[in-house]
Amino acid sequence: MTAPFIRLDGVRKVYTVGGKEFTAVQDVSLSVQEGELVSIVGPSGCGKSTILSILAELNTADGGTVEIGNEMSPFTPGRDIGMVFQKALLLKWRTIADNVLLPAEILGLPMKESRERARYLLDMVGLMEFANAWPQQLSGGMQQRASIARALVHDPRLILMDEPFGALDALTRERMNLELLRIWKESRKTILFVTHGIQEAVFLGSQVAVMTSGPARMAAHFDIDLPEPRTLDVKTTEKFGDYTRQIYHLLGLN
Amino acid sequence: MKFMRAYGYAIAAHVGFILVWQLVVTLSDIPAFILPSPWDTLKEVGESSYNWGLHIRVTGTEIFGGYILAVVVGVALAVVFVWLPTMNQTFMPLLVTLNMIPKIAMAPLFIIWLGYGIVPNMIIAFTICVFPIVLTTYRGLIEVEPDLINLVRSIKANRWQIFMKIQLPGSLPYLFSGMKVSAVLAVAGAIVGEFIASDAGLGYFLLVQQNSLNTSAMMMALVFITLLGMALYGLVLLMEYIFITRKGIDT
Numbered sequence: 001m002t003a004p005f006i007r008l009d010g011v012r013k014v015y016t017v018g019g020k021e022f023t024a025v026q027d028v029s030l031s032v033q034e035g036e037l038v039s040i041v042g043p044s045g046c047g048k049s050t051i052l053s054i055l056a057e058l059n060t061a062d063g064g065t066v067e068i069g070n071e072m073s074p075f076t077p078g079r080d081i082g083m084v085f086q087k088a089l090l091l092k093w094r095t096i097a098d099n100v101l102l103p104a105e106i107l108g109l110p111m112k113e114s115r116e117r118a119r120y121l122l123d124m125v126g127l128m129e130f131a132n133a134w135p136q137q138l139s140g141g142m143q144q145r146a147s148i149a150r151a152l153v154h155d156p157r158l159i160l161m162d163e164p165f166g167a168l169d170a171l172t173r174e175r176m177n178l179e180l181l182r183i184w185k186e187s188r189k190t191i192l193f194v195t196h197g198i199q200e201a202v203f204l205g206s207q208v209a210v211m212t213s214g215p216a217r218m219a220a221h222f223d224i225d226l227p228e229p230r231t232l233d234v235k236t237t238e239k240f241g242d243y244t245r246q247i248y249h250l251l252g253l254n
Numbered sequence: 255m256k257f258m259r260a261y262g263y264a265i266a267a268h269v270g271f272i273l274v275w276q277l278v279v280t281l282s283d284i285p286a287f288i289l290p291s292p293w294d295t296l297k298e299v300g301e302s303s304y305n306w307g308l309h310i311r312v313t314g315t316e317i318f319g320g321y322i323l324a325v326v327v328g329v330a331l332a333v334v335f336v337w338l339p340t341m342n343q344t345f346m347p348l349l350v351t352l353n354m355i356p357k358i359a360m361a362p363l364f365i366i367w368l369g370y371g372i373v374p375n376m377i378i379a380f381t382i383c384v385f386p387i388v389l390t391t392y393r394g395l396i397e398v399e400p401d402l403i404n405l406v407r408s409i410k411a412n413r414w415q416i417f418m419k420i421q422l423p424g425s426l427p428y429l430f431s432g433m434k435v436s437a438v439l440a441v442a443g444a445i446v447g448e449f450i451a452s453d454a455g456l457g458y459f460l461l462v463q464q465n466s467l468n469t470s471a472m473m474m475a476l477v478f479i480t481l482l483g484m485a486l487y488g489l490v491l492l493m494e495y496i497f498i499t500r501k502g503i504d505t
Contacts, residue, residue, distance in 0.1 A: 053404070056404070056407075056408035057408070058404050058407055058408060077410070078408070078409050078410030079409070079410075081408045081409060083404070083405050083408050085401040085404075085405065086401075087399065087401060089399055089401055089402045089405060091419075091420065091423070091424075092424075092501065093423045093424075093426070093497075093498075093501055102406075102419065103406075103409050105419065106406060106409055106410075106411045106415050106419070107409055107410075134501050154409065160408075162401075
């Protein structure tokens with residue numbers, strides 16, 4: 001077995017606010033294989049987003065080790081990161097296609113190939129006919145699909161998603177979960193998926209890291225053994241119920 | 255038809271205003287040197303001794319010149335303040351203080367410093383216009399979603415790319431709101447300058463005609479001033495339409 005693509009070991013992050021130290025995360029350890037979709041679930045303020053920002057090099061860890069990439073798949077910071085946030089964050093003055101192209105422009109990739117790839121990705125997320133539309137003409141779910149295409153346009157090895165479906169209504173969210181699984185299979189990307197939703201975390205992830213707040217730390221880790229490909233029926237199985245129940249307990253919800 | 259449905263009421267209000275004006279003049283016995291009729295006012299255009307062309311050109315140059323200068327300098331200052339926080343901390347408060355000085359009250363000083371003519375009046379229009387543009391543009395440049403910055407930083411965008419691709423285009427709606435405020439101010443600035451010292455321009459013309467109680471010529475001068483203001487405002491609206499409204503960007 002090849003070395004894991006991501007290795008986090010005892011990662012710690014401390015902020016100093018007004019002279020007082022405040023632990024954003026402590027003791028986070030995680031190991032992710034290439035091509036895996038891993039969920040990180042927990043309440044607000046448990047440091048989920050901090051983990052993503054450390055992986056994206058927007059933040060540095062104050063302790064522990066962070067390693068991305070292995071011999072098979074070397075990791076280039078910047079070049080190999082794609083991010084999706086709760087807000088789609090599309091630029092209002094650019095068409096959907098031009099929004100998707102933004103990372104390619106910033107990284108200085110050849111535009112002709114990037115345009116082709118953007119078209120391919122828009123087709124994959126089901127927005128082909130909206131390539132020339134303005135973002136504000138699209139629904140929230142469609143905007144979020146566009147932002148997923150944008151995260152993939154430079155063909156990064158790692159996709160970081162920070163509560164990407166948190167602002168969508170319940171039904172759209174279910175649909176986007178299925179879409180994400182399809183996109184993940186088709187693109188074979190390694191995805192780290194941060195969410196508040198316990199069901200969502202279990203449904204999507206091949207592993208789930210559970211984080212708790214006060215103090216912010218990693219409380220538990222589950223390998224999710226559910227049938228593939230996952231369909232919504234999985235959610236009615238006993239095994240699915242077991243996983244979610246254990247996580248609810250860990251988070252002190254019952 | 256579609257045009258009439260969209261603008262019919264607005265056009266009717268304008269025509270109605272002129273009709274009411276005409277009606278008041280016809281039905282009352284207000285003497286013409288107090289309130290001339292719309293027609294008497296319009297007839298003044300044909301009076302060649304008034305030299306309308308010259309006055310319109312002078313005032314127009316002052317308005318447009320001062321305004322364009324304010325947009326260029328205002329945007330440049332906002333950009334400097336965004337790029338150099340120390341400059342912002344040092345000079346933004348000073349700018350706020352200076353803005354408290356009524357620019358109109360400074361006009362007599364400008365005359366001493368710059369003499370009278372087109373340039374000092376342009377500068378007066380400029381000083382009134384520049385502040386709203388600096389403020390709104392600065393605001394637009396710094397108001398960017400933090401996660402959007404995170405997103406592009408994660409792929410190692412440099413400051414210049416963030417500025418050119420995100421901040422600058424994102425500030426356009428703000429810039430236009432400042433430009434609309436300033437367009438109105440530019441007209442007032444130029445006219446006040448002419449009131450204080452000038453030898454040409456529609457404001458100068460107004461004062462000269464006031465001495466001979468030539469009310470209809472004064473009214474016509476007002477009409478021309480209004481038209482100049484509308485031309486400027488219209489140009490700004492047109493640019494706003496091209497850069498913003500057409501794309502469905504809400505301001």
